[in-house]
Amino acid sequence: MSTIGKALSLLDLISRLDRDIGLTDLARLAALDKATARRFLVELESHGFVEQDGETRRYRLGAAPVRLARIRQARFPFVAVAAPFVRALADEAGETVHLSEYSGGRLATIHVEDSSQAHRVIVEIGAALPFHATASGLAFLAFLPEDEIDRALARPLERFTPQTTVDGQAVRGFLREARERGFSINRQGFEMGVISAAAPVLAPNGRPVGALAVAAPTARADMAKMLETGAAVAAAARGIAGTYYGTKR
C-alpha cells in the first residue's frame, strides 16, 4: 500500500477510537513501526487532521476535517436536503430512520432521526454498515453493476450475529428481491433484536450514492410489517434523490 494510503488508514483508525491514544499503542493498533507512526502523525498534525494533547502527549482527531466538511456541505448539502425526508419518515413509521452515504469504500451513517418511542433502535453517526449484513448495505449493493457486487462479495463475509447471512449465494438472493421490490429487508443480521428495511438513494445515472433505512425492534415489527414500511422508505429515498439532483419524479 502507498504511504498516503497508510497515513489515511491511520487517520481512519484514530477516528474510530473514542479517546486519545498514545504513540506506542497507536503504532501497535495500526501495525506500523513506532517511528513510522510518529512521522505520519507529525505530517497529519501539521495539516490539522490530528491533534496532540500538550499535556498527555496523546493523539486525537484534529479540526481540519471540520473545515473541509463545511466546504463539502456547502456544495453538496446532501444531509441538509435529506433531513426533512428522514424526519418525515421517522414520524410516519414511528421508528428510527438513518441515512448513509458511500464514501471511501464503505457505507457510513451520516444522519439519524430517532423514533419518538421510548423503546427504539440507536444508530451511531459515522458507523460503517457492512454490505452483506445490513438492510442499507443490501439496498446499496443491489443497485450496483454486477461486477462490483462480485467484488464486494468476493471476500469471506463476516458474521456479526447467529442470523448473519455469510453465504454469498444467499446474499445474492436478497439482492434480487431488493431489486424487484425496490427495497431490502434485513432481520438481526447485524445486531440482535433489530429488523430494518432500506432503499437506495440513486443518482440520475442510476448509481446508488447511499441508502435510507428504517430500523425497528423485532419486538414491535416483523417481516410483514417491514414489507409495508418498505414502500414508504423507497418513496422517501426517491424524494431525496429527486430534490438533491433537481429531477422531479
Place this chain on the structure above:
Amino acid sequence: MSTIGKALSLLDLISRLDRDIGLTDLARLAALDKATARRFLVELESHGFVEQDGETRRYRLGAAPVRLARIRQARFPFVAVAAPFVRALADEAGETVHLSEYSGGRLATIHVEDSSQAHRVIVEIGAALPFHATASGLAFLAFLPEDEIDRALARPLERFTPQTTVDGQAVRGFLREARERGFSINRQGFEMGVISAAAPVLAPNGRPVGALAVAAPTARADMAKMLETGAAVAAAARGIAGTYYGTKR
C-alpha cells in the same frame, strides 16, 4: 516535503477551489507531475477525501471529511458551544461576528453570524486569516509564546491592501497593545473598507485556540468605536472559553 504532506496539500488545494477541476490543471496548480497528481488522487479517492465525477472525469472534495468532522464535533463541540455567544455578540454589536480556530498552521473561520443590517461585512467560512493582517490573527498571535511569534513573523509579510502592515516591528507593537487591552484592532489590513476588533479564545493553559472577531464597514465604525466594541468581544471570547472548558472563572 514528505509524500503525505504533498498529498494533504493537494487536498487542501482542492478544498480551496470552488468547482471541479481536471487532472492536468490540478497538477499544474499543485506544481506536481501529472502522474504523481493522479496517484495522489487515486489514493485520496479510495479513502473518500476526493471524488471524481463519473462524466466529466474532474475531481472535487469527497465526503470523508464530513464523517470525520462529525466525530470531531461530537467530542469537541466548539462551534456548538460558541454559536450562542457569537449570535449574542452579533445582535449586541449589530455587525458581522466570526469565530476562527487554529488548525494545521492556519487560522480558519469556522462560524459566522451576520449582522442584521443590510450593509454588512461578508466573511467566508473556511477562509484562512493571515496572522499579521487581520484582527483575529493579531489577537491569536499576541497570546502565543514569544518564540512562536518570532516564527510566525520570520517570513516576509504579505501585503493585501495599501494599509497592510508588513513591518515586523510595527506588528509587534500591535501585539503589545492587544495584550494590554485584551483585544486587537485592525483597520483595512486585509480588506479595504473593513475594520475589526478581535479577542483570543484561550485554553485553560493560556494557549489561544482561536479568535472571535467583530467586523464592521469603515463607513459606520472608526477606531474609537472599535475600542468600545473590543471589550464586548473580549468578554464573549472569555464566555466561550469558560463554557467550552467548563471553567467558570
Place this chain on the structure above:
DNA sequence: GCTTGCGGTTCATTATTTGAACCTGTATTT
C-alpha cells in the same frame, strides 16, 4: 536505585515515489 515502559530520534538499508515519454480517445480546426 533499579526496572519498566513511555514518547521520541537516528541512520544505514530498502522500497517507494517520481516524471519524461508515451498511449488513447475526443473535441476543434483546417
Place this chain on the structure above:
DNA sequence: AAATACAGGTTCAAATAATGAACCGCAAGC
C-alpha cells in the same frame, strides 16, 4: 474528413523518500 491539439491516464528506469532495529532520556512503579 483528415489533421491538430489537448484531455485523462499509464509506463518503467532513475532518483528519492520511507523504513525499522536500536537507541536516548525521562517518569512512574517497585
